[in-house]
Amino acid sequence: MYGWIWRHLPGNAWVRALTSLVLVLAVVYVLFQYVFPWAEPLLPFNDVTVDNGMAVNQ
């Protein structure tokens, strides 16, 4: 998978390395900005009230 990506990147090794770094950063950004905020409420750390019914109306 990673080998396949590497082979399909344009340019010489340095350009490829730089492009890969940018790609990795972009993936991390998407994860922190969108994926993890979606997944985090599935964990139990948000349940701090004694009336979860009311917690819905935010």
Add this chain to the structure above:
Amino acid sequence: MRPRTVVRTLSELCVTTGTLLVLFVVYVLYWTGVRADSAMDEELGRLQERWSSGSVGAAAAPGEPEPAPEQQPGQQPEDAPPDPGAPPGRPGAPSAPAQPGAPTRTQPRAGTPGQAPPAGTDLRAGRAFAVMYVPRFGAGWAKPVLEGTGTELLKRGLGHYERTARPGAPGNFAVAGHRRTYGDPFKDLDELRAGDAVVINDGTTWFTYRVDGRPYRTRPDDTGVIDPVPAASGYRTPGRYLTLTTCEPEWGHSHRLIVWAHLDAASPVAQGRPGALSA
């Protein structure tokens, strides 16, 4: 050739999954705290701005640990002999949940200054309206209290249960906060002991509450703990109480941890920070 590709792809998948999990842990343990801390600072700043510009004459800035002016020694009788319950910080203190005499005794004195909440303290859902200080959690510990207890809201500060009393008012002022993640505001809630101060500034008045008994562990659906007179608290008569709720155990959600306190003193913000914060 074929098995080699399969093995390689499999190991790449494993490495990717591992990296994802590590990143997620970093997000939950660290990044939520970074975001929440800046959000809470923002709320504190906004609150202070509103107080200094609006009708509410709040000279005291939330968050800054300036030395308190010692101008009203007579105003702070709670400094002298604390409730007979237990001196703060003694781990083995007898855990009498509350001295039924204590709250009633303090009512008349505490009630007078901050009686009816003035117009400045309007509670709009999702907006900060007060700052909470808990010396036991550290001298710099100051968190905004927002109206409501929604999930999104609790990422920006502590949440006030909407149907409960206002700070200082008769009834039960109930507040929820994260034990872990999102800045860990109530991380040390289990360390509160009888006599510890919980101070609320609503822009006009400093309310000093004193903790009664030890933290109480209960079920997640036990809404009785935020009743005006919580049955399990040991309080028997209507009064001006405070309830703090968070999750228990620290990283779980099977139970809730509850701390109760009664109003001990109230003084206008113009008189400076109360004695409980300078001690």
